[in-house]
Amino acid sequence: MDNIAIQADKLTKRFDDFTAVDAITFDVRQGEIFGFVGANGAGKTTAMRILCGLSRPTSGAATVAGFDVYKEAEKIKKNIGYMSQKFSLYEDLTVMENITFYAGIYGLSDREIKERGAKLLDRLGITHEAKTYVASLPLGWRQKLSFSVAVIHQPKIVFLDEPTGGVDPVTRRQFWDLIYEAADSGITVFVTTHYMDEAEYCNRVSVMVDGRIDALDTPSNLKKQFNVDSMNKVFYQLAREAKRSGD
Template sequence: MSNIAIQADKLTKRFDDFTAVDAITFDVRQGEIFGFVGANGAGKTTAMRILCGLSIPTSGTATVAGFDVYKDAEKIKKNIGYMSQKFSLYEDLTVMENITFYAGIYGLSNQEIKDRGAELLTRLGIEHEAKTFVASLPLGWKQKLAFSVAVIHRPKIVFLDEPTGGVDPVTRRQFWDLIYEAADRGITVFVTTHYMDEAEYCNRVSVMVDGRIDAFDTPANLKKKFSVESMNEVFYQLARGAKRKAD
């Protein structure tokens, strides 16, 4: 297999007369951390939902882990992990019960569930919270747990939709440590964010404005191209021309 994890060509999604995603073309290499940056309402989540097999595109082509998004959505789902904006663990189940459930429906064996569950708890340093209800965990812990559960089946690619929304800077930093660890294990990370300091952590970044990809390169190259000091300024220069209102 080639070293391309995700390939999108003129990918478009229209809702009635509104074009949420407008002919975007990009590729993500295996093992890289790919930042998908854009203002609220720029079309990041819609694009990500297409790649996860949750939404069928209107036109264009895309392959994820070598599978076509039109024909093989269910095969894609076996190979990816996903962490949505909305918190996706069951609050009325305990930490270990959530792990067991998600690992179980991805088809892990009982032994694997036990081993990887213990490993996960150790990595997060919450061995003593295995029997705690998720509802009573602090938000930062919940986010880290949700991420770890999303990669428990060791997918080829993990999609993270604004994973650090609403958490403090220290927790965000810890969260990014988890992302780096996952990338070290060979998992391709596709992450949307509108925190520009997070964009700096990525190997490559694409900036979406009004459904289009207006810039696509490494953070260093982008800064050079726009002759600015930070990704924040790159983003500001691109996004200030946006016509679409944030929703």
């Protein structure tokens, strides 16, 4: 059990008569890069919210970093990192102020903040930009910085909600380099994306359709199973069957 980072068993979330997440069951192993793809409105965001301890499931069971999503949401929050395309850094704070703020939230000591902050800036090659306002950084840098900040407290799991939307192709790849590094250091990565080529970078991918997980395997096995040559086509075949049209 030690090497299971996330475990969901018939996890369900209903809003009135609408079942957003419909009895999904899956495991994510420690250090794995787990892709979570699905059409708009398939239930990805809802599922992710439950796993981050932000929303209570209606039924089913799930543990994240060994903690129960019903009873130990606060402990879950201490052990995860989160980054989304929409909200990441404060634009009116400098790079270092953002780092200090987020590291502070997770209770890092001043010395740790200084050490890890310096290391982070060095890794991204932006040491000279420490005092720059985030607003004046190029989008690609911001996304990389925001990911690095999300894992500064060395969480067990990091949740990434469409982290690379609109980013240029080179930066997207540099971003994935960071993801690989994080995974190598033992951090479990749970990522949603609209770019199907990025789904190929994941160790395993689950495809959500109408609140259910309709396929879950390694990218190469999925391609074999659907007898196609890309994840894009796998996704297309599955999502075409979707009945839901609402967000």
